[in-house]
Amino acid sequence: MDKKRICELSIIANKVRKNALTAVYTPNSGHPGGSLSIADILTLLYFEVMNIDPKNPQNPDRDRFVLSKGHTAPALYSVLAERGFFPVDDIKTFRNISSYLQGHPDMKGVPGVDMSTGSLGQGVCAAGGMALSAKLDNKDFRVYTILGDGELEEGQVWEQAMFAAHYKLDNLTAFIDFNGLQIDGDVTQVMNPTPIDKKFEAFGWHVITCSAHDFNELENAVNEAKNTKGKPTAIIMKSVKGKNVSFMENQAGWHGAAPNKEQYEQAITELDEIINKLEVEYNG
Amino acid sequence: MAKKATRESYGAALVEYGADKSVIVLDADLSKSTKTEMFKKAYPERFINMGIAESNMMSVAAGLASTGKTVFASSFAMFAAGRAFEQIRNSISYPNLNVKIGATHAGISVGEDGATHQCLEDIALMRTLPNMVIINPADDIEAMQCVKAAIDHKGPVYMRFGRLAVEDINAPDYKFELGKGVTLSEGNDVTIIATGLMVGEALKAKDMLKNDGINARVINIHTIKPIDEEIIAKAAKETGAIVTCEEHYIMGGLGSAVCEVVCNTCPVPVKIIGTDRYGKSGKPADLMAEYGLTAENIVKNAKEAISKKA
Numbered sequence: 001m002d003k004k005r006i007c008e009l010s011i012i013a014n015k016v017r018k019n020a021l022t023a024v025y026t027p028n029s030g031h032p033g034g035s036l037s038i039a040d041i042l043t044l045l046y047f048e049v050m051n052i053d054p055k056n057p058q059n060p061d062r063d064r065f066v067l068s069k070g071h072t073a074p075a076l077y078s079v080l081a082e083r084g085f086f087p088v089d090d091i092k093t094f095r096n097i098s099s100y101l102q103g104h105p106d107m108k109g110v111p112g113v114d115m116s117t118g119s120l121g122q123g124v125c126a127a128g129g130m131a132l133s134a135k136l137d138n139k140d141f142r143v144y145t146i147l148g149d150g151e152l153e154e155g156q157v158w159e160q161a162m163f164a165a166h167y168k169l170d171n172l173t174a175f176i177d178f179n180g181l182q183i184d185g186d187v188t189q190v191m192n193p194t195p196i197d198k199k200f201e202a203f204g205w206h207v208i209t210c211s212a213h214d215f216n217e218l219e220n221a222v223n224e225a226k227n228t229k230g231k232p233t234a235i236i237m238k239s240v241k242g243k244n245v246s247f248m249e250n251q252a253g254w255h256g257a258a259p260n261k262e263q264y265e266q267a268i269t270e271l272d273e274i275i276n277k278l279e280v281e282y283n284g
Numbered sequence: 285m286a287k288k289a290t291r292e293s294y295g296a297a298l299v300e301y302g303a304d305k306s307v308i309v310l311d312a313d314l315s316k317s318t319k320t321e322m323f324k325k326a327y328p329e330r331f332i333n334m335g336i337a338e339s340n341m342m343s344v345a346a347g348l349a350s351t352g353k354t355v356f357a358s359s360f361a362m363f364a365a366g367r368a369f370e371q372i373r374n375s376i377s378y379p380n381l382n383v384k385i386g387a388t389h390a391g392i393s394v395g396e397d398g399a400t401h402q403c404l405e406d407i408a409l410m411r412t413l414p415n416m417v418i419i420n421p422a423d424d425i426e427a428m429q430c431v432k433a434a435i436d437h438k439g440p441v442y443m444r445f446g447r448l449a450v451e452d453i454n455a456p457d458y459k460f461e462l463g464k465g466v467t468l469s470e471g472n473d474v475t476i477i478a479t480g481l482m483v484g485e486a487l488k489a490k491d492m493l494k495n496d497g498i499n500a501r502v503i504n505i506h507t508i509k510p511i512d513e514e515i516i517a518k519a520a521k522e523t524g525a526i527v528t529c530e531e532h533y534i535m536g537g538l539g540s541a542v543c544e545v546v547c548n549t550c551p552v553p554v555k556i557i558g559t560d561r562y563g564k565s566g567k568p569a570d571l572m573a574e575y576g577l578t579a580e581n582i583v584k585n586a587k588e589a590i591s592k593k594a
Contacts, residue, residue: 107350115346115347116378118374119375122339122343122371122375123343126343126346126350126375128340128343128344129344131347132348133351136330156340156343159335159339159340160343163337
């Protein structure tokens with residue numbers, strides 16, 4: 001990917017981070033940490049990889065995306081808004097009683113949301129159902145899903161891991177947001193899901209490990225998944241929970257807590273600084 | 285008279301009405317028992333074995349349905365409504381997806397397998413879900429047509445089938461209508477409202493009551509949700525006493541649904557026949573007798589309900 005494009009995508013990703021924080025700040029409720037860690041991959045998927053059209057969100061041949069870690073809806077809504085599925089300003093209505101932007105993704109109410117999620121473990125399985133549908137109809141749409149690392153503790157994830165390999169769903173790509181933290185702390189202390197790579201390999205998946213915050217690595221991984229035939233691909237993304245907000249990075253406490261006014265303003269200032277630098281780089 | 289288990293009807297109906305290529309049938313390693321193997325034989329390319337993984341099956345069904353498929357997800361009632369309840373709630377019912385749950389081996393008439401396999405709470409669980417339609421057919425004829433109705437209905441449907449062969453109670457020209465109760469026998473002294481294999485017992489009880497000079501109305505409620513409020517309210521008003529019977533816990537099933545209607549329209553005495561404890565191993569007929577799911581117990585309860593009339 002050329003440097004200008006990386007710059008552009010980085011700017012969008014950090015706007016997504018800002019919007020995700022605004023989403024959580026306004027109702028004083030939501031999940032910022034894991035939203036910030038997946039902003040880059042969501043930006044890559046919606047601006048570079050996926051065959052989607054904001055004007056025709058129900059196109060039956062579109063690529064699908066399922067946010068299996070549904071609590072990070074702020075990031076998903078923000079990228080959908082940036083991509084033009086609905087007005088960016090609506091982000092401020094997140095979790096409000098009169099809003100269509102539910103606390104967890106609602107496929108019936110939000111343009112661009114392909115599956116209602118929120119109960120961990122179920123999204124990846126629904127994504128497997130979509131991938132199977134494409135196979136049954138000889139359609140070439142692809143299905144992408146993002147799981148949390150803590151989510152891997154849900155048993156039905158591994159039912160799906162067995163299923164997707166058994167039915168050779170090579171049109172299914174599952175990203176693991178490996179930020180190492182869940183609500184009660186370090187994932188290896190709460191209920192160790194590692195080694196994640198060896199587990200998926202043992203289940204018959206192609207496995208790639210990369211950084212969650214490097215567009216070149218992410219793009220290469222996505223392309224490798226596309227070119228992998230006969231098995232699904234798991235892309236284990238090493239990520240930073242709370243990425244790009246200094247006081248939120250690598251803090252489990254920011255899993256499901258909203259920033260106060262002072263914290264919100266500081267976070268926006270930090271992200272604006274990053275965006276300004278990127279714009280200078282882009283124009284220079 | 286013909287005798288057939290409604291699970292057999294389920295398998296046959298999937299073959300008969302499942303020709304459209306949008307119909308996909310999932311099963312969790314029980315196709316020989318749920319009879320989806322009949323569909324597998326007819327349309328192998330549209331039959332998916334999920335292995336013993338009901339949670340994944342329900343979520344996969346949701347994903348398939350989101351792409352426009354009409355999906356049948358099949359297992360024993362215990363593992364469909366019980367084990368996968370939350371997947372049905374969050375991935376199927378909440379987004380109102382077009383998934384039909386074919387739940388066989390419901391109720392105590394499962395017999396020898398015992399309590400772990402005798403699902404007596406599925407109606408209660410499914411009744412709590414907005415968007416969900418619940419059908420509990422009484423015989424082969426009704427079961428066949430309920431599958432067709434489920435295909436025609438857009439949205440989630442829970443179909444409850446039995447393991448045990450039951451006699452036909454409907455005529456061959458019977459027309460199933462989703463959400464409409466069926467008056468099988470007129471009478472004005474008491475109403476017996478039954479569902480599933482208890483409809484046959486209700487008809488026997490009606491004949492026994494007749495010998496005692498009591499004219500019982502018999503209503504078959506095959507669609508438990510949405511329930512036919514009109515036929516129930518009318519029965520309450522015209523007969524003044526009701527007995528409900530089902531192969532299910534007393535709490536949350538047909539009896540509860542009938543009481544909700546009666547309370548809101550025409551309060552009259554209602555006796556609920558069902559169970560209030562776990563099942564156990566035994567021959568189906570012996571279990572039905574021990575748990576009070578018999579014509580004799582319906583007669584006893586009908587008389588009690590009549591004695592409580594205002």
